[in-house]
Amino acid sequence: MAVVHFPSGWTEHTGGIEEITIDAPRVDELMAALAQRFPGLIAILEQSAVAIDGQVYHHARYQTLRQDSEVHLLPAISGG
Amino acid sequence: MTNREFEYVGTRPVRHDGVDKVTGRAAYGADVSLPGLLHGAVLRSPHAHARIVSIDTSAAEALPGVQAVVTARDIPPNSAKVLLGGEAALDLGDMSDCMLARDKVLYNGHAVAAVAATSLDIAREAANRIEVVYDVLPPVTGIDQAIAPGAPQLHQSFANNVANRMEFKRGDVERGFGEADVVIEREFRTPMVHQGYIEPHACVARYGQDGRLTVWCTTQGPFVVRDACAGILGVDAAKVKVIPTEIGGGFGGKIVVYLEPLAAVLSRKANRPVKMVMSRDEVFRASGPTSGSKVRLKVGAKRDGTLVAARASLWYEAGAYRGSPAGAGAMCLLAPYRIPNFVIEAYDVVVNKPKVAAYRAPGSPMALFATESVVDEIARELGMDPIELRLRNASVEGDRAPYGPVYGPIGLKQVLEAARSHPHWKAPLGANQGRGVACGFWFNAGMQSSATVTLNLDGSAAVLTGNPDIGGTRVAQAQMVAEELGIPVERVRPSVADTDTAGHTDVTGGSRVCYATGMAVIQAAGDVRDQLRARAAQIWKVDIASVRWKAGRAIPPSGNGSHQPLTVAELAAQMPHTGGPIVGRASLNAPMAGPGFGAHICDLEVDRETGRSTVVRYTAIQDVGKAVHPSFVEGQMQGGAAQGIGWALNEEYIFDAGGVMENPGFLDYRMPVASDLPMIDTVIVEVANPLHPYGVRGVGEVPIVPPLGAVANAMRDATGIRFTELPLSPPRVLSALLHTESPNQSAIRIPQSAMS
Numbered sequence: 145m146a147v148v149h150f151p152s153g154w155t156e157h158t159g160g161i162e163e164i165t166i167d168a169p170r171v172d173e174l175m176a177a178l179a180q181r182f183p184g185l186i187a188i189l190e191q192s193a194v195a196i197d198g199q200v201y202h203h204a205r206y207q208t209l210r211q212d213s214e215v216h217l218l219p220a221i222s223g224g
Numbered sequence: 225m226t227n228r229e230f231e232y233v234g235t236r237p238v239r240h241d242g243v244d245k246v247t248g249r250a251a252y253g254a255d256v257s258l259p260g261l262l263h264g265a266v267l268r269s270p271h272a273h274a275r276i277v278s279i280d281t282s283a284a285e286a287l288p289g290v291q292a293v294v295t296a297r298d299i300p301p302n303s304a305k306v307l308l309g310g311e312a313a314l315d316l317g318d319m320s321d322c323m324l325a326r327d328k329v330l331y332n333g334h335a336v337a338a339v340a341a342t343s344l345d346i347a348r349e350a351a352n353r354i355e356v357v358y359d360v361l362p363p364v365t366g367i368d369q370a371i372a373p374g375a376p377q378l379h380q381s382f383a384n385n386v387a388n389r390m391e392f393k394r395g396d397v398e399r400g401f402g403e404a405d406v407v408i409e410r411e412f413r414t415p416m417v418h419q420g421y422i423e424p425h426a427c428v429a430r431y432g433q434d435g436r437l438t439v440w441c442t443t444q445g446p447f448v449v450r451d452a453c454a455g456i457l458g459v460d461a462a463k464v465k466v467i468p469t470e471i472g473g474g475f476g477g478k479i480v481v482y483l484e485p486l487a488a489v490l491s492r493k494a495n496r497p498v499k500m501v502m503s504r505d506e507v508f509r510a511s512g513p514t515s516g517s518k519v520r521l522k523v524g525a526k527r528d529g530t531l532v533a534a535r536a537s538l539w540y541e542a543g544a545y546r547g548s549p550a551g552a553g554a555m556c557l558l559a560p561y562r563i564p565n566f567v568i569e570a571y572d573v574v575v576n577k578p579k580v581a582a583y584r585a586p587g588s589p590m591a592l593f594a595t596e597s598v599v600d601e602i603a604r605e606l607g608m609d610p611i612e613l614r615l616r617n618a619s620v621e622g623d624r625a626p627y628g629p630v631y632g633p634i635g636l637k638q639v640l641e642a643a644r645s646h647p648h649w650k651a652p653l654g655a656n657q658g659r660g661v662a663c664g665f666w667f668n669a670g671m672q673s674s675a676t677v678t679l680n681l682d683g684s685a686a687v688l689t690g691n692p693d694i695g696g697t698r699v700a701q702a703q704m705v706a707e708e709l710g711i712p713v714e715r716v717r718p719s720v721a722d723t724d725t726a727g728h729t730d731v732t733g734g735s736r737v738c739y740a741t742g743m744a745v746i747q748a749a750g751d752v753r754d755q756l757r758a759r760a761a762q763i764w765k766v767d768i769a770s771v772r773w774k775a776g777r778a779i780p781p782s783g784n785g786s787h788q789p790l791t792v793a794e795l796a797a798q799m800p801h802t803g804g805p806i807v808g809r810a811s812l813n814a815p816m817a818g819p820g821f822g823a824h825i826c827d828l829e830v831d832r833e834t835g836r837s838t839v840v841r842y843t844a845i846q847d848v849g850k851a852v853h854p855s856f857v858e859g860q861m862q863g864g865a866a867q868g869i870g871w872a873l874n875e876e877y878i879f880d881a882g883g884v885m886e887n888p889g890f891l892d893y894r895m896p897v898a899s900d901l902p903m904i905d906t907v908i909v910e911v912a913n914p915l916h917p918y919g920v921r922g923v924g925e926v927p928i929v930p931p932l933g934a935v936a937n938a939m940r941d942a943t944g945i946r947f948t949e950l951p952l953s954p955p956r957v958l959s960a961l962l963h964t965e966s967p968n969q970s971a972i973r974i975p976q977s978a979m980s
Contacts, residue, residue, distance in 0.1 A: 149628050153391030153569070193816075195629035199915075200816035202671050216628035219390060219551035223669045223734025223925060224419070224476025224584040 146174060146213040154217075157184035171196070171204045174215065193218040231775075232706040233918055236855045237713045239699040241470075250470045253426030253442030254501045261428070262291050262340040264483075264490055264500035265347035267354050268510060269329035269336055272363035272576040272883025273376065276327060276356065279337060284350035289342040292493035293350070296326040299489060300458045316455045318545040322579050323456070323482060329358070330378055330544035331578050332884045333509030335482075340490040340498045363576040363883035367518050367539045370573050378544065378574045387546030388572035390554055392626055400533025400565030404524025408601045412594040413949040414932070415876035416516040416541060419583050420867070420895045423472025424507045429487035430497035437464045437491075439484050444474040444692060445731035449484050450723045456485045467722040468692045471732075475867070476582025477512055479731050508888035512581025513877060515540040515548045517590035521557075525602045531617045534558055534566040538591060543579035548572045549587025552667075555627040556588040556929075557595055559665040560636055560821060561617040566626065576883045582733060584864060585666040585925035589871065589932050593950070596662035596933025601946065610661050610937070611644045614823075625819070635847025635911030636663065636821035642907050643823045648843045657829045657840060660937025664822045664929025668922035669734025670814030670915075674727025675744035677705055677752050677808040681800075683793025684715040685752070689741050690729030692720055695924055696856030697737045701745045703852055704918075708749035709756075710776020711792050727811050735922030738852055739913070740814040746917055751808030756795045759802040763790070817922045818913045822846035824865060824930035828938035835958025837939065839869055843905040844930075849913040849921025861927045862904040868931025870896040874951050894953075 145165040152162055159182075168174035171194055179186045194204035195216040201207060202220070209215065244250040281293045302317040325334050337354050341347035364370045364378065370385040378385055401407060427441035437459070443449050446466040454461040471478065483500040491498040502511065517540050524533040536557055540548035554570035603610040618636045625631055643649060643661060653659060678686045687705045691697060698718035706713040720726075729741060753773055760778035761768040770781035778795060780787035799806055827841040844861045851857040874894040878886045887893045912919030932950060940946050945960050 151390060151627070152393045152567075153389060198629045198632055200629065200667065200670075201813075202669075202816070203813055214630075218555070218627055221552050221555070221667055221669070221734075222476075222549065222582045222586055223666070223736070224474075224582040224586055 145211065146209045146215050148174065148178070148215045148217065150217055151219065154185065154188065157188070158182050168209055170209060171207045174209065175205070189217070191220050193220050230707060232703045232713050233852050234854065235703070236853060237699060237703065239696055240702060240718055241693065241698055252423050252472050253469045256428040256440040256469060256499065258428060258430060258497040260496045262342060262494055262496050262498045263344040263347050264338055264340045264487055264498045265344065265351045266335045266486070266506070267337040267351040268506070269325065269332060269334040271329055271358055271360050272332045272365065273361040274329050274358035275361060276325060276329060276336065277359050278357045280355040281337060283353040283355065284339055287346060287350045287353060289346035290339060290350045291342065291496060292340040292490045293337060294486065294489050294493060295337045296324045298493070299324060299456060299485070302456060315545070315547070316452065319452060319480060320456045322545060323485060331576050333506065333578065334544070335510065338486045338490060340494050365576055365879050365883045367516065367541060367573050367575070370575050371539070378576065382546070382574055385574045386571050387542060387574050388550070390551045390570045391568065392554055393567040394626070395565030397533050397535055397565045397567050401524045403526065403532050405527040406602055406605045407522060407524045408598050408605065409522035410594070410598055410948050411518065411520045412597065414517045414590045414593060415950065416513050416577060417871050417875045417877065418508055418513040418893065419473070419475035419477040421473030421475060421477060424502040424504060425478065425483055425511060426501040427484045427487050428497055428499045429484060429491045431488055431492040433495070435459070435463055437488050438467065439464065439488065440467045440469055441484055442469050442471045442478060444471065444478045444694065444733050446690060446692065446723050447728055448479055448731060449481055452481045453485050453488055457488060465722060465724045468720055471692045471694055474694055474732070475584050476586060476733055479733060480512055480581050482511055504890065505888045508893065509885050510578060512543070512579055514583035514586060515542065515580050515590070517541070519591060519594040521594040521598050523598045523602060525606065527606065529606055529608050529613045529616045531561055531563045532565060534563050536568045538568070538570040539573050540570070540587065540590070541575045541577060541580065542572050543575065543577045545579045546572055546574060548580055553587035553591035556665050557591040558626040559819065560614070560619055560663045562619055562623050568626070584867065584928040588664065588666055588929045589868060592662065592664055592929050593932035593936065596930070597936050597946065597948065600660065600937040600940065611640055611649065614663060615640045632818055633911055633914060634819050634821060635909050638909050638911055639821050639823045639845050639847050642845045642909055643825060646825065646843055646845070646907060648825050648841060648905065653827065654829065656832060656942060657827055658938045658940065658942025660826050660828070660934045660941055662824055662930040662933030662937060664824070664926045666735065666820050666925040666929065668739065668817035668820050669736040670740050670816045671730040671734070671736055672813045673729050673741035673744040674811040675741060675748040677745070677748040679752055679796050679799070679806040681796055683711065683791065683796040684717070685709060685711065686717045686719065687745055688719045688721045688726060689745065690721055690723065690726030691732045691737045691741050694732050695860050696853055697741070700738050700852040700856065701742065704742055704745045705749045708746055708753055709792055735820065735924040736817070739817040739916055739920045739922045740812070742852070742920055743814055743916060744810045744812050747810035747812065748808040751810060752806055755806045755808065756792065759795050759798060760790050762802050763798065815915060818915060820847055820921050820923065820926040822926040822930055824934040826931065826934040826938045828935060828942050830939065830942045830957065832961055835954035835956070835961060837873060837952060837957060839901055841902055843907065844927055845907040845909060846923065846926055847909040847911045847921065848923040849916065850910055850919035851908050852918065852920060854908060857908055857923050858906040860923045861906045864924065864927025865904050865931055866896055866901055868928040869901065869935060872932045872935035872950055872952060874953050876951050
């Protein structure tokens, strides 16, 4: 089960939950599960960056997850 | 990877585009000309906040020579779609409204209408004849005013003008402060500042009768321009071709579109090509600077220097539309240090100022200005060497970043050790001089890139990508092809291609080009190399798997004594007989490169009679992973340092009470010029990034981060006064020197009103 961490500022959409375990083979399924459980997050998730086991992706939908993956959802970052 | 010996990577060949640039042959945005060209001008709002009651364009349209006039009515309304062509989502609705105001003007300089005419003078005269009736509204020109109860609202959707709030926390912050022996709390402010690229925004748009649009422009992201034009105009991306010109600086400010769709609509209406070039005044007032900020930071440390707790609130001005880099600032704020307990909150605040755009490490400089100032204070309080304090708390591989993920290999510790052992750190100081040190951090982006490598019959090669070359990336790409094929760099011709020719490539920004596009180039060159091995196998009638590649030669299998190795040139000459042309291609979407850290040392001399300060010595140290072309890496480090020093010492947008910028020109907006700065010494640290075959990490953004703190810390050292508001301009410094009776104690904030 991947452990998903939210920025603490998102807890208003997650009922105070900052961390959740989800059984998902890829980020796509993980996002779908999150969207179903936390509808208030849907718009935010669409624009989030995703860190999987320390590696940050701008587009991670079909990245695979390990059983013990650590996933961090992050605000999108722009650069100059 | 780290043990690989390079022949061309790490050398300093002459850049391929150098002669064109020093002889003036290089064509920039404003150099483009076409037969029948019209010139465009924009009418801009004199008010910072007003409702548009009516626009009458009849007088302008009646002026001889005027070919087209457009207002927001000529552009289809946009329902706030997001465009993912860059690094972060760009809001097309906001971008469209910013480009041409629909109902309200939200900043002084906001475009209201545009004209195309047979000369620029006629276009400007016609723009002046457009009659706009405004219902002027009270403006919101600063963070405190914006978030105050009862403040005028820019947008119905954002209560108290706060468009977004973010928070990051870890541990038990109150318990952490309870363990602290020293607690420092300060509030810091930085003004809105501009990237200050020398070349203004410029474009030519030609809308053909076949419905196809061609745009020549100076941009960091030709694919962003293409997709934005298509989205705003409501046409297929296939109808739009963007040809990037040479670019005279961008630093993040040339990702958003301001002129291109306007020129396209004018061209469509006039049925002739239209050129638009911003004046410097327009660049300041109507393009995207970076946020003014307020950061309140409290940090606690134990007596041995261990940082144990932090609490921070960040407010960043977004300008007229949501989207400041407050979130990035919050993520960067504590990134250099291992602090077990913290709470960071960040607010994105809309104000009646130009919509901010990216600027080198967006959000990080303001945040680290606060952190590095407070860390300096803690070192003073504890009587510790400031580098030793930083080393004691420096993040290392395996530590968890404040934004969550665990760091991979990072080089902050190595950077700080290089700073500590640099002769600069121990050099004596003169009278009225002070020394400061500060760290910087940036994520370093990845994202989508494509590259094509073509082999010529004579064994030379061409490499083509879609990234405009801002920092010497063409020569770096040529070095990569040279390295992979084993041919001299001078035999590789690197080019920046248009959007019809190159595969999709995200922006030149985020310190990503040498890393992500470089990886695509390496893969494309590897594709060529594999095809050459296949051609050699065909010639030798052996299995391809038995053909090795070494030092630019295909090596036959051992025991096949009748064959000699074949060079690239020999194999290239045989291309027509072995299957035809060889073209290597690669496209990829790279993860973020891995964080970069830097540390800068600044010596400042202060004239106590005038408040003027001079940087007398400066050293920039940075982990870049691997320097492909060290001269350009050093140039990036020096350029970032120069911009950061300007931010620290002099640069600021100055607005009057009505929200009108009072200094929209380089005479009054004081950027450092060469004569203002000493030679900036550089030290390249190379802690390889495991995600890149050469270890490249990215370099362009980190170096703008440390100067704000390094300069302020040097000022503290020289004067005994802790300044918490930038810039440290002569009036502010002089006022503090005159008003501070006993320095060496508290932080001081001199508001602008006290400096007159």
